[in-house]
Amino acid sequence: MPSSLSVASAKTRHKRVLPGFGLSLGSSLFFISLILLLPMTGLVMQTADMGWSEYWYVITDERVVASYKVTIWAALIASVFNGVFGLLLAWVLVRYEFPGKRILDALVDLPFALPTAVAGITLATLYAENGWYGELLAQWGIKVAYTPLGIIVAMSFTSIPFVVRTVQPVLEELSPEEEEAGITLGASDWSVFQRIIMPSLWPALVTGVALSFTRSLGEFGAVIFIAGNMPYVSEITSLMIFVRLQEFDFPAASAIASVVLIASLVLLFAINIWQGRYLKRLHGR
Amino acid sequence: MSIRLENISKTFGQFQALSPMSLNIDEGEMIGLLGPSGSGKTTLLRIIAGLEGANSGRIQFGDRDVTNLHVRDRHVGFVFQNYALFRHMTVADNVAFGLEVMDAKQRPNKTEIQHRVKHLLEMVQLGHLANRYPSQLSGGQKQRIALARALATKPDVLLLDEPFGALDAKVRKELRRWLRSLHDEIGFTSVFVTHDQEEALELSDRVVVMSNGHIEQIDEPAQLYAQPNSRFVFDFLGNVNVFEGKLTQSRLHNHNAWITAPSSDVPMNSGQLYIRSHELSLHTEASKIANLPLKVVAVNPIGAEVRVELAPHEWQSEQIWEADLTHSEYDRNPVKRGEIVYAEPRNGYFFRENSHQAPEQVSWQSRSLDETVK
Numbered sequence: 110m111p112s113s114l115s116v117a118s119a120k121t122r123h124k125r126v127l128p129g130f131g132l133s134l135g136s137s138l139f140f141i142s143l144i145l146l147l148p149m150t151g152l153v154m155q156t157a158d159m160g161w162s163e164y165w166y167v168i169t170d171e172r173v174v175a176s177y178k179v180t181i182w183a184a185l186i187a188s189v190f191n192g193v194f195g196l197l198l199a200w201v202l203v204r205y206e207f208p209g210k211r212i213l214d215a216l217v218d219l220p221f222a223l224p225t226a227v228a229g230i231t232l233a234t235l236y237a238e239n240g241w242y243g244e245l246l247a248q249w250g251i252k253v254a255y256t257p258l259g260i261i262v263a264m265s266f267t268s269i270p271f272v273v274r275t276v277q278p279v280l281e282e283l284s285p286e287e288e289e290a291g292i293t294l295g296a297s298d299w300s301v302f303q304r305i306i307m308p309s310l311w312p313a314l315v316t317g318v319a320l321s322f323t324r325s326l327g328e329f330g331a332v333i334f335i336a337g338n339m340p341y342v343s344e345i346t347s348l349m350i351f352v353r354l355q356e357f358d359f360p361a362a363s364a365i366a367s368v369v370l371i372a373s374l375v376l377l378f379a380i381n382i383w384q385g386r387y388l389k390r391l392h393g394r
Numbered sequence: 395m396s397i398r399l400e401n402i403s404k405t406f407g408q409f410q411a412l413s414p415m416s417l418n419i420d421e422g423e424m425i426g427l428l429g430p431s432g433s434g435k436t437t438l439l440r441i442i443a444g445l446e447g448a449n450s451g452r453i454q455f456g457d458r459d460v461t462n463l464h465v466r467d468r469h470v471g472f473v474f475q476n477y478a479l480f481r482h483m484t485v486a487d488n489v490a491f492g493l494e495v496m497d498a499k500q501r502p503n504k505t506e507i508q509h510r511v512k513h514l515l516e517m518v519q520l521g522h523l524a525n526r527y528p529s530q531l532s533g534g535q536k537q538r539i540a541l542a543r544a545l546a547t548k549p550d551v552l553l554l555d556e557p558f559g560a561l562d563a564k565v566r567k568e569l570r571r572w573l574r575s576l577h578d579e580i581g582f583t584s585v586f587v588t589h590d591q592e593e594a595l596e597l598s599d600r601v602v603v604m605s606n607g608h609i610e611q612i613d614e615p616a617q618l619y620a621q622p623n624s625r626f627v628f629d630f631l632g633n634v635n636v637f638e639g640k641l642t643q644s645r646l647h648n649h650n651a652w653i654t655a656p657s658s659d660v661p662m663n664s665g666q667l668y669i670r671s672h673e674l675s676l677h678t679e680a681s682k683i684a685n686l687p688l689k690v691v692a693v694n695p696i697g698a699e700v701r702v703e704l705a706p707h708e709w710q711s712e713q714i715w716e717a718d719l720t721h722s723e724y725d726r727n728p729v730k731r732g733e734i735v736y737a738e739p740r741n742g743y744f745f746r747e748n749s750h751q752a753p754e755q756v757s758w759q760s761r762s763l764d765e766t767v768k
Contacts, residue, residue, distance in 0.1 A: 286478035289445055292465045293472040294492035294547060304495070308482040390527055391481050 152370065155363035167364045175341040176349045177368075183257060183345070184325035187264035188272075192318040194265075195272025196310070202273070203280040217273045220266055225330030232263055233335040255337030260345060263332045264325035271324060275317035276310060283309055309391070312384045319380045323373040395456040395550040395583055396421045397442065402451035404437055404607075411437045413608040414450065421456075422581045424574075426588055426598035430630070434607040435587045436555055442585060443553050444468045455550050471544030471582075473554040477536040479528040485539050486511050486524040492547040514542040517576070534565040541573070545582070554586035558593065570597055591631050595619065603627050623752040625745055628668050635674070635715040637667040637686075651709035653684040653739065656756040668753065669742040671716040676702065676727060676735045683758050686737040688715060690729050700724040707734055 156164060167173070202214055220228065236243045236254040243254055253259045283306065291301040329347040336343045346369055353362035397419040404412040412434045419425050427435040440446040442453065444465035453461045460468050480488050489511045493502060502510065515521045518538040528536060537557065544552060557573070558566040574597055577584060588594050594601045595615040603610040603618070605626050611618060622628045637653060639646025641664045644655045653667065680687070688704035691714065695701075700723075704715040717737060729735050743753040 284476070284478065286474045286476060287480060289465075290472065290474060290478040290480075290543075291491070291495075293443060293445070293470055294495065294543070295466045295469075296491070296495040297466070300495045304491070305480055308480075391529065 149370070152363050152366060155360050156367055159360050159364065164364050167361045168368050172340055172344070173346070173349050173365060176344045176346045179257060179260065179343060180326060180346045183260040183264055184322050187261045187268065187325050188318045188322035190261070191265050191269045191272045191321045192314060195269050195317060196276055196314060199273045199276040199280055203277060217270050220268070221270050225267055225328065226334065228266060229263060229331040229334030232259070232266060232331065236262065236335065254335055255343070257343050259335035259337065260332050260343060263335050264328055267328055267331045268321035268324040271320040272314070272317035275313045275320065279310060279313040312387050316380055316384060319376055323376055326369055326373055397551060397583065397585070398454040399442070400452040402438070402441060402448045402453065404441060404446065404448050411607050415609050417602065417609070417612070419583060419585065421583055423583055423599045424577050424597060425585045426594035426601045427585065427604060428588055428591060428594040428601050428630070429604035430589060433604040435604050438604070439553050439555055439585060439587050442551070443470050443472050445472070469547070469550045471547070471549035471552040473540050473544050473552070473557055475556040475559055477528075477540040479536055479540060479543070481528050484525050484527060485520070485531070486515070488528070488539060489514050489543045489546050491543065510546065514546055518542045533561050534569055537561065537569060550583070552582045552584040554584065556587050556589070573597070603630060621752070622743070624750070625666070628743065633671040633716050635669045635671060636711060636713065637669065638711070639667065640664045649709040651686050651706070653686065654682065654758070656758050663746045665744055665746040667742050667744055669739045672699070672718040673740045673742060674717040674737045675723065675740065676717055676719065676729055676737055678727065678735065680736045681738050684736070684738050687734055688737055690731050690733045690735060693729065693731060695721070695724070702729060704735070704737070
């Protein structure tokens with residue numbers, strides 16, 4: 110036994126301490142290929158049938174460009190709103206003890222659990238002119254349902270968990286001592302928040318907002334029921350893809366989809382790189 | 395600035411963290427709060443800082459009543475156990491923080507701040523690290539920066555929570571010496587918390603020994619060592635051997651072992667005899683003074699003294715005994731592991747049974763001297 114052991118250890122001198130590297134990486138890559146990369150290749154293949162000029166023509170169609178604008182603006186406003194409100198929600202959930210905290214914590218995930226179409230229909234009913242909120246808001250002359258405002262509402266509803274769930278753990282891990290150090294040095298509460306807490310929170314908050322933004326870019330189910338879908342006014346890009354699909358114009362649908370895909374990917378990569386640099390400074394090399 | 399604490403107490407829910415206590419600290423004094431974990435020393439420090447509110451009592455800095463003053467207005471410097479440096483700021487920005495958050499009226503201008511920061515960094519001998527981030531510093535460097543940051547606003551008092559707790563032995567010793575000299579140079583009033591008796595005795599002008607939320611004893615280090623007033627302080631300050639005995643015929647007995655009751659003005663009683671490890675000598679047979687058979691468990695000859703660990707032989711003690719012998723003493727009678735030796739005490743402290751009074755100092759040396767004279 111001892112001799113066979115020593116032989117084995119001589120053969121595998123540089124074996125990793127953690128076992129299963131090959132197997133786990135292999136299967137991860139396999140599934141990523143299967144469920145992420147393969148469909149994307151399909152997307153690219155379909156657009157490959159078109160020439161460049163045709164591709165350009167499809168993605169710069171006037172109505173489609175209008176939908177880009179609507180989608181980007183709505184997603185931008187929704188994600189900024191989520192950034193503020195999500196930070197507040199995470200703050201309340203981490204910093205204070207109150208009855209029903211657990212329930213509130215669980216409710217945050219509801220938009221993830223709810224089928225987006227259900228969310229869309231519910232929101233549309235609530236904000237319609239004869240709905241609960243819609244009636245109230247109508248007194249002030251504010252229309253939400255079937256306007257771009259409705260798109261923003263639906264987008265922020267479906268993507269708020271991204272902000273809360275990325276900020277929450279970071280907030281939990283902040284050391285109270287840094288804040289106490291700030292106070293003993295004479296800093297006001299606002300200074301402590303702005304100069305000590307926020308810099309540690311930035312990476313998580315920006316990531317959360319970016320995730321929320323990309324999710325909103327691609328949101329379909331929740332939005333179309335409340336958006337009204339008026340060409341040039343409240344049509345979102347995912348709807349344009351859907352319309353092309355219904356016309357059996359698969360290459361055009363893929364072409365528009367590829368625009369959304371590329372925009373999201375570029376944003377996610379950019380955030381990742383920025384965050385990596387920022388965190389490196391915080392934790393050393 | 396002097397600090398006066400009057401009847402300070404603190405409870406956390408049902409738990410009495412601090413029983414009412416009073417403490418006066420003179421201007422320019424360095425006070426060590428010494429105690430095991432859970433003794434309330436950190437709580438007391440945080441109450442002085444204002445990071446924790448007391449349930450009762452009054453706190454005064456000089457003539458200023460600060461009891462109800464918010465931390466940020468108390469003007470204290472606080473050094474945290476884990477340094478609590480701001481991770482996203484450079485060393486210079488960390489030190490400048492206290493100056494930069496001042497009211498616009500009091501705040502020095504930019505060049506003045508830069509100048510002060512430079513001066514502080516030079517004082518802690520780390521001027522060359524101004525543009526580094528905390529994560530790039532060693533523990534000792536972080537601690538110095540934390541100190542420079544705390545001193546930047548010229549606080550009335552400096553409070554340090556286990557300042558050297560997370561450092562290795564060598565750096566700790568070096569920083570301790572450095573802090574003492576800095577203190578002597580600048581003369582700030584400071585209070586620090588520690589569970590290391592050596593640190594407390596070496597660094598403080600006076601030591602406050604705490605246990606279970608109350609003060610056991612306040613004294614200068616030498617006095618504290620010479621006259622510990624309770625079993626707790628004794629146990630906490632270094633190695634001590636305890637002999638628990640019943641008094642019969644002027645001898646304290648524990649099974650077969652005994653020690654002659656020393657000459658004393660007060661009549662002896664049953665109780666516990668505390669003997670420091672350097673107050674023991676080892677012999678090959680029992681003497682008139684004591685019959686304390688012990689089995690040698692270990693001999694450690696490294697350092698100024700030879701440390702011998704001893705297990706009671708046919709009598710009982712809760713802990714292993716230790717004897718510190720000088721090298722010449724040891725060379726005369728080099729005991730070996732496994733041998734049975736007989737210990738003889740020179741001086742000790744006697745705690746009477748069922749009494750919470752301070753111990754009596756007892757000595758056997760005068761008697762043996764008397765006998766040789768006779």
